[in-house]
Amino acid sequence: MRPRVALAAAGAVAVVAALGACSKNTGDQGGNKDTIHTQSGGIGNxxxxxxxxAPVPGAKKGGTIYLVQEKDFEHLDPQRIYVNNAQVFSRLFSxxxxxxxxxxxxxxxxxxxxLATDPGKDxxxxxxxxxxxxxxxxxxxxDGSPITAADVAYGVAxxxxxxxxxxxxxxxxWLADSVQGYNKSYHGPYDGAPLVPPGVTVAGKTITFTFKxxxxxxxxxxxxxxxxxxxxAKDTKTRYDLHPVSTGPYKIEKYSKDTSIVLSRNKYWDPATDPLRHQYADHxxxxxxxxxxxxTNRMMAxxxxxxxxxxxxxxxxxxxxVKKVQSDPSLKSRTLSGYTQFVWYLAINNQRITDLKVRQALNYGLDKRAFIQALGGPAKGEPAGTLESPTTNGYQKYDAYPYNPQKAKQLLxxxxxxxxxxxxxxxxxxxxxxxxxxxLQKIGVQVVLKPIDAANYYTEISKNHNPYDLYLAGWGSDWPSGSTIIPPVFDGRTIIPVGNNDYSYFANSDVSKRIDEINLLPADKAAPEWAKLDKEIMTKYAPLVPFYYQKEYTLIGSKVGGVALGLSSGxxxxxxxxxx
Incomplete structure (x- = not known):
């Protein structure tokens, strides 16, 4: 989850116990029967x-891997990354x-x-x-200098x-014990403020986080x-986006904003410390x-x-x-496809559209299948009815507002x-x-289209009191729990001036109270409760329109090896x- 997902052309006790098995959906998925998997197999040691x-079979060193994309990354500063394409790319240098x-x-x-010797000790x-x-x-x-626990604390700061x-x-x-105004009393290490945030302590190679x-x-x-x-000494604040210092197998050699990025080997990266990454390619x-x-055409050729x-x-x-790719059997081995953990939805700005009946009408009146056809058909998505993805632990299927234009008109x-x-x-x-x-025009709603530069799209819609009524957004669990879906997207106490994830600007005290209650439950008990709250939010408040469960369907070149869809990134x- 990622997290926010790149534009489609456009947080419990014993977590590990509840996440050991994969789940399957063997029913008809709009003509494409893909297997749905949970994101995680648990916590290691x-x-x-x-x-x-572990070495990749058949892998060899040398050469260059080329990534081809339409728009630049929104951020490369690790502390600012919350879109999945940048998250994945940053793993190479962060x-x-x-x-x-x-x-x-x-x-x-x-x-x-x-960086840590284990996943953390309670x-x-x-x-x-x-x-x-x-x-x-x-x-x-x-640059060959050592990475310290104090540097980690400074990054958090x-x-x-x-x-x-x-x-x-x-x-x-969690450190501030506040979902709203977490940086009200401590707002970072600048302007003479402490370099270590409250609740964090550093002792030699250890860093400890203490919560209330x-x-x-x-x-x-x-x-x-x-x-x-x-x-x-190398923190350039907002300009750190342009050249974050590398801690991974590659470093940024050249970055021409909106044009190109070149990564080269980081000779100081030690594979003996890294359980995840390799350094096969030169660049x-x-x-x-x-x-x-x-x-698409270039990858096909x-x-x-x-x-x-x-x-x-x-x-x-x-x-x-899509149909052309599907009909070419020679492309099958170069196709990456399957469900992701992302749900796309039509965000309804609740600050501007305050009438529940209008929000319900928008839910009934949005033709999801027509939109999915515009995406490329069932290979690209399945109509959604829930806030949680089917890949989420505890997911429960429902659809509070099946497509019904006449019902929409009645509500309006x-x-x-x-x-x-x-x-x-x-x-x-x-x-x-x-x-x-x-x-929406078919139910009597006039829609004025307002384009936003794709590279700044989330920045714009994440501004409180933005001037838009409706906009598309995608969200996936940051790890396999409803705690990373419902609280960040539907707890109104998180709304801040900029950088919001509650894109619908939905705020309801009863929902916030229920979030606090579920957050105290063990994971196995919390999972079904998140699903219940999912349904309650939609049936009582309709803050948005669940649009579709995203499927990835993409191509790689014929001489690329070792690439698969990330289970935690999609x-x-x-x-x-x-x-x-």
């Missing part, structure tokens, strides 16, 4: 956290306290220590109020800055960029500009450098070319409404916006990529 990563290691064969993912006697992480030996930045508020807020909120209330998901939260180490090169059609390419269009193959009772729909300004974003416009993962 110190042995699992040791490097080097490490955190913990990380997920995927097993493509079993479709399970294990949380291990990355030092509060099972109360989950104090977590200690110890850094491994031999960790270095790309800078994530409190209002200027760097784009990333996840779990750890900040239980947070048993801390090992998972520590896998996000919040815990990326940053050297104070990774990002080309920014080609749209989804161009990417697989000529020249494109034979070593990975397309980076969210959702993958362009909708107009002749009202003449005019709403502004904002969308990412790409070719597919424009086409999909028209589908939304046409669909995106092609490059940490094992090699040039054949």
């Amino acid at each position: 110190a042995a699992d956290s040791k490097g080097p990563a 490490r955190q306290l913990t990380a997920f290691v995927d097993d493509p064969k079993t479709h399970q993912s294990t949380l291990v220590g990355d 030092t509060s006697g099972g109360k989950c109020t104090s977590w200690r992480f110890t850094l491994k030996d031999g960790l270095k930045y790309d 800078r994530s409190f800055s209002p200027d760097l508020a784009d990333g996840p807020h779990y750890i900040q909120q 209330h239980p947070h048993c998901d801390m090992p998972y939260a520590a896998s996000w960029g919040t815990t990326s180490p940053v050297q104070k 990774f090169q990002v080309e920014i500009g080609p749209d989804a059609v161009q990417q 697989s000529n020249g450098n494109d034979a070593y390419g990975i397309m980076q269009a969210s959702g993958g193959v362009d909708p107009t070319l 009772a002749g009202k003449h409404l005019k709403f502004v729909y904002a969308y990412g300004n790409t070719d597919n974003g424009q086409k999909q916006a028209t589908v939304v416009q046409d669909s 995106w092609p993962e490059y940490t094992s990529a090699f040039a054949k």
Whole structure:
């Protein structure tokens, strides 16, 4: 979850116990019977956290892997990353306290220590109020200087800055014991403030997080960029986006904003410390500009450098070319497909659309299947009725508002409404916006289309009191629990001036109270309660329109090996990529 998902052309006790098995859906999924897997196989141990990563069969060193994408990454500063394409790319040059290691064969993912010697130790006697992480030996930045626990603490500290508020807020909120205004009293290490945030202590190679209330998901939260180490002397604040210092197998050699990025080997990265990453390719090169059609055609042809390419269009193959790809058996081995943990939805700005009946009408009146056809058909998505993805532990299927234009008109009772729909300004974003416009026009709602630069899309819709009524957004669990879906997206206490994840700006005290209650439950008991709250939110308040469960359907070049869809990211993962 990621997390926020790149534009489609557009947080409990004993977590591990509840996550051991994969779940399957063997029913008809709109013509495409894909297997749905949970994201995680559980939490590993110190042995699992040791490097080097298991070798990839057939892998060899050398060559360049080419990533082809239409728009630049929103952020490369690890503390600011909360979109899955940037999250995956950053794994090449950024490490955190913990990380997920995927097993493509079993479709399970294990949380291990990355910079840390293990996934974290609960030092509060099972109360989950104090977590200690110890850094491994031999960790270095790309300039050869040692990575320290103090640097990790400083990275956490800078994530409190209002200027760097784009990333996840779990750890900040837990340390501040506040879901709203987590940086009210401590707002980062700038302007003479302490370099270590309240609740964090550093002793030699250890860093300890102490919370007032239980947070048993801390090992998972520590896998996000919040815990990326940053050297104070090299912190350029908002400009850190342009050249974050490397802690992974690659470093940024050249970055031309909106044009290209080149990564080269980091000679100070020690594979003996890393259970996740490899350093097979000499370089990774990002080309920014080609749209989804161009990417698809180039990967199909697989000529020249494109034979070593990975397309980076969210959702993958362009909708107009899905059938062509499906009908070519030679492309099957180069196709990555399957469910992700993301649910896309039409966010309804509850600050602007306050009438429940109108929000319910929008739910009844949105033609989800027409939109999915515009995406490219069932290979790209399945109509959604829930806030949680089917891959989420405890998921319960329901649909409170099956498509019914007549019911929508009855709820509107002749009202003449005019709403502004904002969308990412790409070719597919424009086409999909028209589908939304046409669909809602049929129930008597006039929709004015407002394009937003795709690279800044989430920045714009995450601004409190933004001027838009409706907009598309995607959300997936940050780790396999409803605690990373319902609280960040539907707890109104999290709403801040900028960097919001509650894109509907939905705030309800009863829902917030229930969130607090469920957060105190063990994972196995919390999972069904999150699902119940999911249904309650939709049936009572209809704050948004669940649109579709995303499926990835993408292509790689004929000479690319070691790439699979990430179970925790829903995106092609490059940490094992090699040039054949």
